Amino acid sequence: MILPYLTHILILIGIYTILIVSLNLALGYSGLLNLGHVALWGIGAYTSALLTIHGVPFIFSFIIAGIVTALFGLLLVFATRRLKGDYFALASLGFSFVVYSLLLNLTELTRGPLGVAGIPKPSLFGLIIKNSNYYLIFVAIISFASIFLINKIVKSGFGKLLEAMRDDEIGLRVLGKDTTKLKYKVMLVSGFFTGISGSLFAHYIGFIDPNTFYISELILLITIVIIGGIASIKGSIIATFIILSLSELIRFLPVPSSIVGPIRQITYVIVLLLILMFKPRGLFGRVDLE
Amino acid sequence: MKIKNISKNFGGIKALESCSMEIKSKKITAIIGPNGSGKTTLFNIISRLIKPDEGEIIFNEKNIISMEDFEVAKFGISRTFQEARLFKNLTIQDHLEIALAENSEYIFKSLTKKEKNKDNKIQEILDLIGLDKSLDSYASDLSYGQRKLLDLAVSLAKPHSILLLDEPVAGVNPILRNKIKDILKNLRKKGETIVLIEHDMNFVMNLANYVYVLDYGKVIAQGSPKKIRNNKKVLEAYLGK
């Protein structure tokens, strides 16, 4: 009785760790205050869902979702390349709003507020991953691979450049490094992994709608990444475990199910505010959020 | 480097007016002048952090005015800032590795090619500068003087053919001041071309080969330190008319 439920939580944790670690790559390591991350996730999810529904094999939808999201990430930093810190954050927040309203309104493409239902379970080489246990293995593999890759990137010389860019962009430019190109590269990587996370999410849950990728979800992402700590992959993973487990535990409270949503949100927000107030570096963060 | 007729206006204030200078290689050229005379603005224009309104700068046979800041840095211009620009969450080792690294901007190369071991070069530079702190100390842990030294070390480590030093001894204690003076003399001996901005005429006196004096954005005098010291216009500029 407990095992299927545990599997469910672990699958979600797997999906979200890819998402959070890619957010930390952009935000924590590179200093890109990307509040549009939730929109990118939505783009990945919708791309993969819509492609598969129209007959594209999962493996292609999955990869294309990553690529499309990467391109949108690139588009976002390209459009905002002249904006500094705060304004980039606001513009990326604006980007989230725009994507949300487009998902809502381009109904012929996205089915609007009705959302996309009946997203097929992934099928790889003829095998349909219907069973949750197999899905868990699948997600775990992708998750490990993604985190491994991102970790390699941040520990490399390239990663050091990103951190230098975060700490003092001009200081890095006068050392001869093109920081604009660095930002493009980071957002391509971050976007790609966000996209595949979105694909995994869509194909697991089976149903997505524009509200899944709006402000409440953004708050959850920000909460997790800050609690884990800026520029700490370990922190992001652990925080995802903690917050998602907490979130699922709330479901067991003896309250009507319509209340569960607001209680979750209130919990996240209060935790976030407390962390910002008393431990803004989070659990394992080495860097201040600036 | 040849600086030709550089002018810059900031909303009605003439920061620089038809500034022209010739920087001779393997020598130390000093740019002095009272506060607000445009010295740092000139550096910012040379390192392309700002665009001039007119003029050109010929460096290594190219007019660098149309280049971007990072391009001009790659092209051979290394600079320090009055307030040392360091990466506060990175270590001394990280700073020097970044300055020395050639391919780290490419993700694929960064992941696959093993970067040549730079430890020798790093040690060489630290010995030259005399920074007495372990390689894995964070920039945020350094004292003011140590930050200045690290800034200098980083600009040296970065491949360059000219060094622009913006007030390398500002706010630094007298012992460190002399140490830095010796480092600069040493660098000149090794063939470095150095341009430095300084306030303090004394520091410049037995260090610079040639001096330019700026006041209100204009070059009001130039020549050997001895000549400058006795120049009436220069004294007036500093003491006020």
Place this chain on the structure above:
Amino acid sequence: MSLILQFALNGLIAGSIYALVASGFSLIYNTNKFMHFAHGISVVVSGYILFSLFSLINLNFYLSLFSAPIYASFIGFLIFRVIYLPLQKRKASNIILLIASISTLILFQNLILLFFGANVKDIGYLEIKQGIDFYGATITPMQIIIILTSLVFFIFLYIFMNKTKLGRNMRAVSNNKELASVIGINERRISDLSFFIGSFLGGVAGVLIALEQNITPNVGVFLIIKGFTGAVIGGISSVPASVLGSYILGLVENFGIAALPSGYKDAISFILLFLFLLLKPEGLVSLRRKK
């Protein structure tokens, strides 16, 4: 012709509400130099207080109407003292304040959701919802009240900011905080005041929208986004510009859905917001300030 007039009127009505929100937001931004997104709280809380006092407890209508924005202004002040000020004391960066602000907004939205439920609440005040004919366009008395009320408040705000000592002190703090404190202006008091006044204006918007339409928990988020957009369009660093930008937003939205399906109304404002942040973040009315 009457269609154009109708769009224009609708634009003015929406613009008035947005402008009330934007003026409060801009006032708080200029005085404190950070983005108080939680300003949406003053709108939604005010509406629900009106509902609670009038529709639930059956308190006198006018008493409820006038006290709701006052409560809202207190809540705005509390948010400043309980959330922003402690963070500022800990030298929190603007981005932390921004995140805290959005979080607080979501907190209140969900608290209201919890206590009142998600369904739409109607105030149920017998306003004559019938439209009056105006040169071929229709406008209801409530809508006229909205336009007039906001104009009245803007006039008051203008007089306050320019003709009273307190208002001038507030503008001094906006212009140059250090200088203002050097000449003896109490920064803390001015900040408190900005939250009171700003949130009061938001509260007025809240009761107006509650009376004109209805009140739901998301009204705060919805209107702060619109108000923020209006402020960005006009110029966030000037309260009058923010007001102007909001009216422009209202008009563009309403003329825009002449060409597009009505669901696109919000998409229009989001896209405008994004474009302005990208291309002209200082807004249309960019003041040349000599620092």
